[in-house]
Amino acid sequence: MSKSQMIQTDVGSALSVDEIAEIDAELAHVPYKSGAAIDALKIVQAKRGWVSDESLRGIAKHLDMSAEELEGIATFYNLIYRRPVGEKVILFCDSVSCWISGCDDIKSKISKLLGVDYGETTKDNLYTLLPVPCLGACDRAPVMMVGDDLVTHLDDKKIKELFGKVKTKSTSSSKAGPKSEGSQ
Amino acid sequence: MEKVLTRNIGFDQKPTDLKAYEANGGYRGLRKALADMSPKDCQDLISDSKLRGRGGAGFPTGMKWSFVPGEDKCGPGHKYLVCNADEMEPGTFKDRLLMECDPHQLIEGMILAAYTIGADISYVFIRGEYVLAIQRLRDALAECYAAGLLGDNVLGSGYKLDMYVHPSAGRYICGEETALINALEGKRANPRAKPPFPQVSGLWGRPTIVNNVETLCNIPHIIDRGAEWFKSLGIGEDAGTKLFGVSGKVNNPGCWELPMGTPIREIIEVHAGGMQEGYQLKGFLPGGGSTDFLTHEHLDLAMDYNVIGAAGSRMGTGTMIILDDRTCPVGMVLNLIRFFAHESCGFCTPCREGLPWTRQVLQDIEDGRGQPEDLETLAYQVNYIGALGNTHCALAPGAMEPLQSALKYFYDDFKQHISSGRCPYH
Numbered sequence: 001m002s003k004s005q006m007i008q009t010d011v012g013s014a015l016s017v018d019e020i021a022e023i024d025a026e027l028a029h030v031p032y033k034s035g036a037a038i039d040a041l042k043i044v045q046a047k048r049g050w051v052s053d054e055s056l057r058g059i060a061k062h063l064d065m066s067a068e069e070l071e072g073i074a075t076f077y078n079l080i081y082r083r084p085v086g087e088k089v090i091l092f093c094d095s096v097s098c099w100i101s102g103c104d105d106i107k108s109k110i111s112k113l114l115g116v117d118y119g120e121t122t123k124d125n126l127y128t129l130l131p132v133p134c135l136g137a138c139d140r141a142p143v144m145m146v147g148d149d150l151v152t153h154l155d156d157k158k159i160k161e162l163f164g165k166v167k168t169k170s171t172s173s174s175k176a177g178p179k180s181e182g183s184q
Numbered sequence: 185m186e187k188v189l190t191r192n193i194g195f196d197q198k199p200t201d202l203k204a205y206e207a208n209g210g211y212r213g214l215r216k217a218l219a220d221m222s223p224k225d226c227q228d229l230i231s232d233s234k235l236r237g238r239g240g241a242g243f244p245t246g247m248k249w250s251f252v253p254g255e256d257k258c259g260p261g262h263k264y265l266v267c268n269a270d271e272m273e274p275g276t277f278k279d280r281l282l283m284e285c286d287p288h289q290l291i292e293g294m295i296l297a298a299y300t301i302g303a304d305i306s307y308v309f310i311r312g313e314y315v316l317a318i319q320r321l322r323d324a325l326a327e328c329y330a331a332g333l334l335g336d337n338v339l340g341s342g343y344k345l346d347m348y349v350h351p352s353a354g355r356y357i358c359g360e361e362t363a364l365i366n367a368l369e370g371k372r373a374n375p376r377a378k379p380p381f382p383q384v385s386g387l388w389g390r391p392t393i394v395n396n397v398e399t400l401c402n403i404p405h406i407i408d409r410g411a412e413w414f415k416s417l418g419i420g421e422d423a424g425t426k427l428f429g430v431s432g433k434v435n436n437p438g439c440w441e442l443p444m445g446t447p448i449r450e451i452i453e454v455h456a457g458g459m460q461e462g463y464q465l466k467g468f469l470p471g472g473g474s475t476d477f478l479t480h481e482h483l484d485l486a487m488d489y490n491v492i493g494a495a496g497s498r499m500g501t502g503t504m505i506i507l508d509d510r511t512c513p514v515g516m517v518l519n520l521i522r523f524f525a526h527e528s529c530g531f532c533t534p535c536r537e538g539l540p541w542t543r544q545v546l547q548d549i550e551d552g553r554g555q556p557e558d559l560e561t562l563a564y565q566v567n568y569i570g571a572l573g574n575t576h577c578a579l580a581p582g583a584m585e586p587l588q589s590a591l592k593y594f595y596d597d598f599k600q601h602i603s604s605g606r607c608p609y610h
Contacts (some may be wrong), residue, residue, distance in 0.1 A: 029348075030369075030370065031388055034370055034371075035369050035370040035388075036370055037370035037371070038353050038367065038370045039370065041353070042351075042353060072372060073370070073371065073372055076355065076372045076373065076529075077352075077353035077354050077355055077373075078353070078354035078355055079312045079313075079352075079353045079354035080353050080354075091313060094519075095274040095275070095473070095519070095523055096274045096275055096469075096473055096505055096516060096519050096520055096523070097274070097275045097431040097432060097505055099515075099516070099519045100431075100432050100433065100505070100506075100507075100508075100511050100516065101432075101433075132313065132354075133272050133274070133354075133356050133523060133526075133527060134272055134273070134274040134275065134276065134473070134523075135313055136271045136272070136276060136277045136279070136280045136311075136313075136314070137277055137280070138275050138276070138277045138429070138431035138437070138503070138505070139277055139429065139430075139431055139437040139438045139439060140437075141431060141437075145313060145315075148315045150315075150316070
């Protein structure tokens with residue numbers, strides 16, 4: 001959604017009418033406003049792909065929280081993105097069963113095909129590559145998610161079919177995802 | 185063997201809808217409970233059945249439920265039943281199967297659990313990456329509301345229950361029940377100090393029970409068919425069946441419902457088809473990434489909580505990860521410690537600072553920069569970080585389990601890395 005489509009319903013709020021309506025629906029289930037903090041972050045991210053500083057401040061204001069407190073929550077969670085991501089996020093499983101099944105090699109090849117490392121987005125803005133804790137499909141390792149789709153039994157052929165046509169080289173300014181390991 | 189938890193799960197792994205679920209005896213347990221059983225009757229039956237939590241800790245389910253105070257003690261207000269569907273233990277892939285293929289079985293178990301503890305609101309706290317399971321659970325919930333199985337008057341009994349699917353924003357520590365509750369409250373998922381335990385003061389300060397998916401899936405069958413029947417399913421000390429899984433270099437990695445007490449050798453050699461050609465078994469984690477390695481000498485042990493405990497490990501989630509003779513044990517432990525260091529909530533120092541330190545020492549050894557004194561450092565870390573009581577929760581002690589047992593069983597591999605200045609497996 002572009003900025004021009006957002007309607008300022010509240011002084012200093014960067015949230016759209018739709019976003020506010022969805023967040024308010026969540027507020028019905030919680031005894032105080034900050035209880036809907038994670039839901040609100042997810043609602044905004046679902047519409048915009050990520051949570052910008054402006055969005056974060058808008059949500060915090062709407063929930064009567066400080067932006068700092070909400071930032072502490074947003075950066076805690078693996079699936080809240082505080083930097084822009086591509087159209088699809090690749091969640092690449094690097095946990096133990098996939099590691100035994102050779103995921104390090106597959107990851108190197110995906111990085112080469114897409115021209116990106118963890119935390120980076122492809123030049124055409126199609127994919128952002130992120131590591132993810134065990135995806136719970138260890139009998140089909142190695143695995144990853146591409147957007148909402150689980151892709152199993154990864155091998156050279158499969159990743160070439162998926163990513164062989166993507167333009168390489170990432171933009172250096174498009175780092176995505178949790179800012180640092182552990183995000184403490 | 186009779187299939188219980190996976191009775192509706194076919195080879196094609198298609199989801200079971202309400203009609204198909206009911207045609208195969210589904211919601212019979214719920215109808216029976218609402219018609220003939222008080223909440224106390226249900227709780228006594230579950231206690232008698234000897235069902236133990238399938239999420240990893242193995243706590244007796246009936247006892248856990250018995251800690252929920254009555255209204256005379258906690259006053260009027262909500263009580264909550266939460267299903268822990270945040271399956272993130274490395275190497276674990278059982279709850280996904282139950283939710284994707286038979287969502288109504290979980291929902292029926294949750295309604296029965298909620299009825300027993302007197303909860304009026306329930307949540308499935310599910311990891312956000314389980315997109316298919318989330319969709320299928322939501323579809324099943326819609327069927328339940330339409331059929332009067334959920335809502336203001338469950339099956340005309342006057343019992344009121346609402347149920348929501350709540351996808352997580354992603355963090356391993358959300359599997360710890362008090363961290364999960366903090367996440368449900370919109371906070372950072374730091375575990376809480378206990379006591380008070382969530383059974384007394386949980387979600388929004390109200391009595392809350394958190395149970396694993398597989399635990400809850402057992403409930404309808406126990407209510408329907410009784411405690412004695414359930415106990416007779418196990419072939420060892422423990423009651424019931426369990427989903428056991430194997431991943432790693434075996435011929436047929438997968439997940440199977442087998443009696444509690446099934447020997448490890450049968451699971452690995454028969455169900456998982458044994459090791460792939462060219463690979464030998466070197467060791468295995470019996471129940472996920474935070475359990476101690478076991479090895480050849482343990483293959484004939486029964487998969488029962490106390491048997492695996494006596495061997496120095498834990499049954500955990502019952503999904504085994506096989507270490508083969510061509511995979512580096514130091515590298516495997518490094519992978520696990522890297523995971524736990526990343527997933528530390530950062531609240532207490534031994535975990536936040538200790539796990540990255542352990543990771544660094546292991547990385548040095550794996551990369552050929554290890555020094556002889558590093559082995560003493562690792563032993564110190566195992567003793568210090570691994571001791572329950574030094575950390576705020578069980579994450580860091582769990583992380584130390586594969587390391588301490590790797591040092592015990594694969595010590596020569598660590599030494600060889602250091603003496604030769606490289607990883608002998610590469």
